[in-house]
Amino acid sequence: MGLIRNAQGIRGEVVVELLTTAPDAIFASGARVLMGDSTGKLKDGAPALTVESSRPFKGGLMVKFEGTPDRNAAELMRGRYLLVPFGELAPPADDEIYLHDLPGMRVELDTGEHVGEVTSFYELPQGLTLDVATAKGSVLVPYRPEVIESTDSTARIVVVKSDLGIFE
Structure with missing residues (x-):
């Protein structure tokens, strides 16, 4: 659903490149996403992240996750993919396909x-x-x-x- 490009600022926010056409629901406050690796694979025990806040930023989103207090913590997420379990995806529109x-x-x-x-x-x-x-x-x-x-x-x-x- 997204790729973490880099950390931004000192409050633990990250810049997310959107890989979805429905970011409003996926990155809404309180929503949960899974953090995959740098190839987009989800490994056993992958951490679930809860969105604290998000806002538009340079064609993507600026996202703050709960438990990411500062830039150092945010830097550790750079280059990782954000995923949503298939079962939690909304069904695609009639003219769309996953x-x-x-x-x-x-x-x-x-x-x-x-x-x-x-x-x-x-x-x-x-x-x-x-x-x-x-x-x-x-x-x-x-x-x-x-x-x-x-x-x-x-x-x-x-x-x-x-x-x-x-x-x-």
Whole structure:
């Protein structure tokens, strides 16, 4: 949900780069988040942090967590990811999907032809890209409106426009 970029000031506040489109609920006063490592992995016994306060700051948030009294304590959190358990996430809107739901989805062309399965995804500077395992090998597919016809999270199907020739 966020990446702690650095400590700010002397009161234990940190600058958080947002990795969510719903920061108001996740970083509301009293909300709890888990602190992952610098790769985004959650280790056993990962500390739960309670948000004391947050406010907008340079395109992200300035966040103060309970139990982080000063800059020294805040510096120890630099470069760590802030996570929320899947079960506590609000359901995505009808036209949205959580990235962790993409692997394992069936991939079809808009003609109905099954072409493969999403094995993983990459967040590249050009945008989200799906890695699709096909009978001929792996194919990278840009997850963009001009390429993806639709995504059905209930049926677990990603439909790709056939006229682009991506799977030929």
